[in-house]
Amino acid sequence: MVNLELSKSHGKIENTFQGNKTLLVRRGRLNDNSKLLEAEQMDNKGSTSVQNAVAPCMSQNECITHTGDSVGTRYSKMNIAHHVELLVHNLPSQLHTKMSGKLPEIANLNNNTILPALADDSGPYATNTSRNEVFPSNETGKFQGLRHCVSVKELVEADLLNKNVAEQLEKGVKTVSQVQKSLGKYLNQVTSIAGLYLESSKQKITFNEAAKEEIIRSSVALEFLEAQAATGFVVDTLSNRKYSVQEAIEKGLLSPEFRKALLQAEKAVTGYLHNGKALSVFQAMEYKLLARQIGTQLLEVQIATGGIIDPVRSVRLPPETACKQGHLSHEVARNLYKMLGNARGFHHPNTGQPMHYAELMKLCVVDLAGNHLLLPFGTRKISTPSPAMPSAISVVDTSTKSEITLYDAFLKYYIEKQTYLERSEPQSQWKEATEKSEGTTRSFLTNVSSGREFSIDDALAQGRISQVELNKYRDGHITVTEFADMLASRIIEPPNPNSPIAGIWDPNECRRISVLKAMHHNLVDRLTATRLLEAQACTGGIINPATGKRYSISEALQKELIDTEIAASIQKSQQAFRGFLQPGSQQVLSTVEAVRRNLLGCNLGHHFLELQHLTGGLVDPNLQGRISLEDALYTGLVDEQTAQRLQDETRHSRNLVCPKTREKISFKEALARAVFDCHTGLRFLEAADRATALTLNQCFSA
Known part of the structure; x- marks a missing residue:
């Protein structure tokens, strides 16, 4: 099977050949398909050294036609290796066109390529449909664009195809189908968020229907429908077909109240007419036909979904190419999010939190039954990373109600390697x-x-x-x-019930961070941070939340897990674990003995014992391991009064501020609220997200 890397003018041309078996896979289930031999023969015929196109072989010299078949009933062609070693050889690690490096702020936004298909036949534009529909029938050498056919010459002019591939098309070395598939996201592939994935029922629903059933507000539904209209198509997730706005209205897929707004948004695809010319969004902004704020949001959506739309050629262009061809400027591209400022034009249907479209796309799952991106809706938050899960759910099959991670989908051959890498690498x-x-x-x-x-x-x-x-x-x-x-x-570790709070889970960035870094990000206050690190020190050492390894105070300073101020204040905490030295001798004393000999204050000593008791047992530096309170009482390490005080939870000091709720809590309550990290087995406290933090700040400042 030929795997070709499309580099256009930005990179070196590569091609590899892999003589693997080609099977037809439907929703992950291998079928003994009668067309297997034909598929293998087509691949063998296509095994010619070719340059400058991404194009798995499909068939010979056919024109692309839209048959109207639903996406859910078509087969995805997948490259199945004889064994794992063959599978990982000679497959391109990247499929996207490489950026020139001039646009660092947006270079990684095109990371939501949906599952590849044999051809994009998901629309209603069948071969027997009337000529006045969005797509006319194809002619030989023509490609399906967003609204009309595109010639090879136009693709070359748009810098989506180089002359080598054009010559190969003319000679029959490459087929139109191959190139159409490789350029799908720039031509007529649906790349926007198609609908909602209802976590409770594991079903999908359109935004319009979700608003009708009062699952989400109409205003939220309109935001996502405008994004669909402005990037190519309104999507019907039930039939897996795509439509223009007018067709969707005529078929009853859109509420009439949305008509005016969606037709206006669709001009981002068809063009803004000015002096007889169809202008792109950026050009309309330059001519002041479109408000800058609205235009900037449309540009953000187009970039996030594959590229800036050229309404004349009816294709999407990578940002760098769009800049060269006058559909974007480098200044706007670099400062896109500065121009948007705090104006995040979309609201998360679950929380109402304002977000950028690209941020929402990262939360989407791919539906194998429809080849579309769906935004999960519900309380399970399956696509949101969590310390408790090795990986978030990225792939669902609404026809079988199955949910798997992206890596599992790749291992089980549900998706191709190129798709797995495209969706995982920008986020990993x-x-x-x-x-x-x-x-x-x-x-x-x-x-x-x-x-x-x-x-x-x-x-x-x-x-x-x-x-x-x-x-x-x-x-x-x-x-x-x-x-x-x-x-x-x-690397999956079971929960460690004796773990202190090892770090903070930042829900805004979906990552594990140290207590010190959480303090720097204003997720916890300094006093709470100091007390959490104090608990780490007196139970074994300062914890690196990335690995779960513990370090001494001096080592933790070098690794920037604590600062000098905290280091100075928790020195005695470390002695509570390592032991206190008796002045004038080398005798190592336990915390209890240090209190008895007036080397440590009674309240501070009891505080250290409380932290140790709650995380697996007391510490005697002269003995190995931790000691239960019962054993400590039996051996005389503590007296009965001390034991009773440690067991009396009403006497536990509530000297921590919960980073999620801002409540005053005790250390034991903090342990109960924490979530275990699956990779280290240690506890993490979850901080408040931005929306919650803003609300809490307003409440406490009132």
């Missing part, structure tokens, strides 16, 4: 780092976005990965994203 941000200590070099995989870190050496020593798998990663046959997902799926 895994990098390899090394650390030299005592003459040895250790390798780690770190993820800044999630706050996770895995030791490659430890994983190998513990048998979680094999040397063969590590060699594949080292040789480049497995990408860092795939290797990290492999580790994440295998």
